[in-house]
């Protein structure tokens with residue numbers, strides 16, 4: 001019955017009803033009145049329905065006409081939307097935009113930006129979501145978002161970005177979360193207990209560095225000793241490393257607490273190994289994914305020798321293997337897993353080839369674009385994730401000033417790979 005009904009007929013019918021007469025409808029549609037009258041008549045004939053009562057001074061709807069009119073309006077509205085959509089597509093405009101606002105974006109400013117954009121593109125439909133922490137990136141990388149307002153890794157080659165805002169992150173904890181105020185007076189026991197929030201604290205391997213009867217806390221004072229010997233720890237730590245990688249189950253978190261700081265230098269630098277991995281050439285990624293490397297307490301590749309071990313400590317630190325690329329258990333993202341103090345060789349490669357690849361990866365990770373620093377204030381506790389970072393302390397005048405930090409590491413959930421039988 002509707003096969004031969006035209007859009008024009010429906011528009012004429014709608015106009016006659018909404019304008020109240022054939023004459024007004026004709027003016028609205030810029031058509032001659034007989035054209036409008038004929039169109040509506042043809043519509044009624046094709047539907048075999050009388051839509052309009054023409055007996056009075058003004059045309060009115062019949063009962064059938066009233067019902068048909070309501071649906072005609074909906075139909076014409078949808079037809080207009082369809083036409084607008086086609087026009088947008090023809091002009092290359094986004095017909096819809098999926099936007100995610102992250103939890104750190106200032107909401108009034110972000111919404112004002114969005115409002116300005118949509119005022120200029122009223123035909124674009126907005127799908128708006130709010131996400132926290134890594135949620136915005138996940139939606140973007142999963143193809144569920146076109147645009148996110150969030151902080152990003154600028155070195156990530158998958159992203160195009162525009163700087164919009166700066167914001168300050170202020171770490172806070174709930175009242176009474178800490179059983180003590182963070183201050184210079186924190187005790188080894190308090191340090192160990194606090195570390196338990198981030199995993200199971202591990203006892204310091206080197207007994208002479210243990211903080212009294214709290215083996216999980218290390219006393220790391222980087223000064224020359226009164227007898228003229230040198231604490232080699234300071235020298236060893238100067239290069240980029242991740243903590244405890246000479247254990248099959250390496251460190252998850254490290255907590256470092258500043259007790260005394262040198263007058264200059266001594267900042268701790270961090271290397272973002274997730275960004276470093278993401279920026280690798282695809283060919284290199286394919287080559288190293290699945291590779292394992294041997295981490296040794298001491299290796300000729302390191303620029304300095306580590307602290308000496310007792311016989312017992314040597315027995316506790318056989319060489320172990322770790323993947324070159326680790327997948328983070330919490331967010332599923334890949335990161336390079338390097339340690340310039342401990343990495344000895346890549347499993348299955350000749351020494352020369354292994355050295356060349358490790359040198360290539362080291363040069364890549366040494367690029368400043370992956371680095372950031374923490375400048376210490378006495379009393380600070382800095383906590384980092386060793387599964388996705390390396391760190392190093394920068395040089396300072398250890399002949400004349402003291403850098404005293406206390407450290408606790410927590411264990412990862414398990415070995416990174418099944419280890420060969422010792």
Ligand SMILES: [Fe+2]
Pocket residue numbers: 237241242243391
């Ligand atoms: Fe370290």
